[in-house]
Amino acid sequence: MSKYRPLGIYFEGLADDVVTLTFQQMEDILGFELPPYAHTASAWLNADIRKRPQAQQWIRAGWERGKLDLERKEVSFFRVKTQAPKISLAQTELDELEQADEQQLKIEQDAGLSSTEKKTLINARIGQGQFRQSVSRSEQRCRLTGVSDLEFLIASHIKPWKDCDNRERLDGDNGLMLAPHVDRLFDRGWISFEDNGDILVTDSAKAVISVWGLSGINNAGKFTKDQQVFLRYHRTHVFKG
Structure with a gap:
């Protein structure tokens, strides 16, 4: 509850x-x-x-x-005069938001962190600040769309922010620069990647992948050894396949 x-x-x-x-x-x-x-x-x-x-x-x-x-x-x-309809957001996503909020509260209350460190860690939750800069140095384009204009890309954690320790939250190897619709697919576990870059897609997402023009892409390029560590977590704990 x-x-x-x-x-x-x-x-x-x-x-x-x-x-x-x-x-x-x-x-x-x-x-x-x-x-x-x-x-x-x-x-x-x-x-x-x-x-x-x-x-x-x-x-x-x-x-x-x-x-x-x-x-x-x-x-x-x-x-309101009539019962407001529930938003379509899945309950699991609401639960994850709450878990992330709890982790953020722990950071805010951590007496061992300076105000600057707290801000840096909290900014990383939304893919901003130091984390975004670190990711963009090695990931300069979306691996699926090829878009390289960083204004249109999201710095997405491979291992979710809520599940990371503070080092992992800022680690540039724990991130990918993704187009918003690709970020959504990856963040919600509808797609993932093998270490060699082969793309994994859940059955439920295949139709969407096709409509979004991504179905012809089978490999996103090989990942570094450090990225592979985080990808193993994503495949095990996030990917719905």
Whole structure:
């Protein structure tokens, strides 16, 4: 069960159609402190908020987020007239987001890390900063599309960020520069690679691979020995084949 489930139970039990909660009240409902990034505007206003496990609790209960007041540290919610439909994001993906959030919280609370080190590790989660620079030095194009303009490529972890130690999170050998649709396939485990570059594709993804014009590509080029270590993890723990 999600650690945010008490929030869903709270919203399900409300009789009113509008409620305003302070951050402290939400912490009292949940039984733990909100992470530091929850006190920033980007945590509440970014496009991915509806995908987050905490947001899923009020969405499934038929509520939407209203006004955010960071100065007063409170946020309002309102009940929608009909139950909001669940987003199509698979539950496993929601669980993985929650796991990554928990890992990020551990980094933020680690007294042994400087503020710069914390920022660097958290930026690596979204494929930015030092990690992206390290990956792009050796991976200068998407291995499937051939696109070399880095503006259009995502620095994707081979071994997922949530499963890495801090060294692995910044290791350039633990990354590939991929076009967004290829990143999606790789990140969700619908494709993977053998050490020699042969492409592995799940049966469920073959139709999509064809529509996206990737079906004629059988080999992405050989990987280095260090990359192969991370690829073995991907094939074993991420690839759905």
